[in-house]
Amino acid sequence: MKSKSTIKLKDFFLTEEEFELFENKKYGFLETHPQPVELEQYYDSKNYISHTDSKNSWFEKVYQLVKNHNISYKFNKLKVEKKEASLLDFGCGTGDFLAYTKNRNLNVIGIEPNENARHIAVKKLGENSVSNKKLSEINGQFDYITLWHVLEHLPDLFDFIDQLKTKLKDDGVLMIAVPNHRSFDAQFYKEHWAAYDVPRHLWHFSPESMQKLFNSFGMKIEKTHPLWFDSYYVSMLSERYKNNPFGILRAILVASTSNFLGLFTGNYSSVIYRITKNQK
Template sequence: MKNVPRETYTENPSYEGFSGIKKLDLKDYFLTQEEFELFQDSDTGLLYTVPQPLDSLGKYYESENYISHTDSKKTIFERFYQIAKSINLNNKLNLINEVSKGKKMLDYGCGVGDYLEFMQKNGYDVLGMEPNEAARKIAQTKIGQLKVISTELKNINEKFDIITLWHVLEHIPNLNEIIGELKNHLTDNGVLIIAVPNHQSYDAKYYGKYWAAYDVPRHLWHFSDKSMSNLLSNFGMKIDKISPMKLDAFYVSLLSEKYKGNKFGYFNAIKVALKSNYLAKNNGQYSSLIYIIKAEN
């Protein structure tokens, strides 16, 4: 595929009402090698991908190597991802047990359904939403056909004690609309849990344009703790707690070394990930962050 023509970029592009200044040149190292840019919204500090190929986003996921839509364990990256996913399941359960007493749960963007299957076995009443047909079918075999749906959130009349988005919000084109709908589908004491990459982490700064968690254009939005707080405040919501996803630094660093063309960068990736997590003990800037969110009183 050819690079995106530079003339398609505008001087001050705006998506979802966000508008700001250019911050970084990037490339889709995962699939197409097309070029993109990051802009920073002047109000919230949110970074957003330019251009956003909203009419053709599906083609950027059309790869058997897109891990969250498969259970594959063929490559070292896939094996590491599946191991990390298994470890994270217990961490997620412990976190949710800590922050919520409710049992009715929606996982928005549930992928192949491992998380929902695990939560269902631990006594939760689960529902998953997944637009990708292949991933959805895999999830339905695990927790039941009626438990994984593809409909839009606005078409669901139920409310939930817990709504989770594990590395999903950064993919959603209609960001403002979805955040509003997520809030509307929470019970009075409901908890919204959002996990996203953090571009303020050490590994993000170390790898720069090669940082795998930028993942343009599949990632349309790029968050920090400050921009997330600013964004949520527009919807009458606040961050109650932030937790780390420490294993993400290792997976992201491994991919970043690959994107740099360093086929034997495993040791350096481990070193970068360890340093990122070590520094984050003091400043809180882990490679990925989990935001526990509640409505403001």
Template sequence: MKPYLKTKDYSVTGEDFELVHDSVLQMLSTQPQPKNLDVYYKSENYISHTDAKETVVEKLYQRVKKYSLHKKVALIEKYSSGNRTLLDVGAGTGDFLLKAQKNNWHVEGVEPNLDARNRAAEKGVELNSDLDAVLEKNYGVVTLWHVLEHLPNLEEQIKNLVSVLSEDGTLVVAVPNFKSYDAQHYKEFWAAYDVPRHLWHFSKMSIEKLFGKQGMKVVQVKPMLFDSFYVSLLSEKYKTGNQNYVRAFAVGLWSNLKALGSREYSSHIYILKRQ
């Protein structure tokens, strides 16, 4: 594996990291990978573990999140085989599970962050702290919304995820795409690298190969159109120190327009089933 890019943790510690390219799997890995990652999540800026609505970025995130919850539930309705048991891995503050539960899904979730679990519990959603707690169970749908990139021991984790999926079940994985235009534009400042919280950085080929080893195939790839705008907004701040809303919007829009031809969006949702 050869070096691909040098970047840093822009949101918490300022530490330097390197992205290493795996030419076989067509993906990047963050190096070094800290043994204790908890310290890198201890930031009020880590919005996915909070329900914060104070800053413009937080308000934007929460508004898009509300819209996305409806779309996510509609997606699992479309691709499920009729088994309405759902496991959400990396459930954050529990909003997706709450929305699915209101749509008559039997839900369970995993979230390692204690503060996020406590916030979910306040909403009536009790979450497990790790995947080990559910390894003896089976689910009709397993979802990971921007979570796979955070998981250490990647191939072992994928094996476990597939093991809790029912025979005709559906696995839904959403991850950033380092081959998108906005990633190429911002380079080391691209916010979706988010090192070292993001340990892995995927392409379409890497998802196919990693899950193919466990007998899974990609049956559909869907774009996450809002991600290019949100990621560009954060990237502008990392690059220039300012939000630069107009420039961020322009880059996000151009990234989506370029992807109409390249099919390389800022983030993708992969729907997978057993081969």
């Protein structure tokens, strides 16, 4: 159930193809149209940074440095209380968050469909800790399930959330991080905002639409947290898409403004949602 097109975008990262976003009237999130049938081809690039551990360019070095900081930040927001708790990291990429949690005595398993990223993750964690199975094929329930910038990539959104709920223990915690198209940096860069990342990002969320979406599954958002550094990364990439060779200073200014305004509005560039089941 969608309304008219809200914005026209281009795949600046890879193909230069054009796409449109439509607003879902029921939940308020934006949908990428058309949604490609063969999505894997849009990830087929050595420059897709979350599927590599590359540190060749200064941009990649900064990304890896920030990634390491974000890993400890994300783990702290989990607030793990159970000894030897179980954790499933869906879309675990190259396995860095999973390795961090495993070293803190959690029983972990990761799912990563991309072959190259999974190969790197297996080297860090071992064959038994990383799988390319579907969520429905994983046995048992988990104390924690994490999706770090993954939900926006998944074509079968509603079926997947339904499966997530069945894999989460009744007192379990689901942690999801996604970009926020209501943020200041998104409004500033408009069609050049790098976190739209069409068509790899199929859905584009805001805090309000996330609340409506998960409430409809009998779940609730208990708390939200900002990902402070995402605004800087996204703004720098957005300046690159605008072909601005001196854009780094403006990117820093835009990102800092976005974080500051987020203190009052909650509309940070990227948001972590702590989600639980409604207990009746």
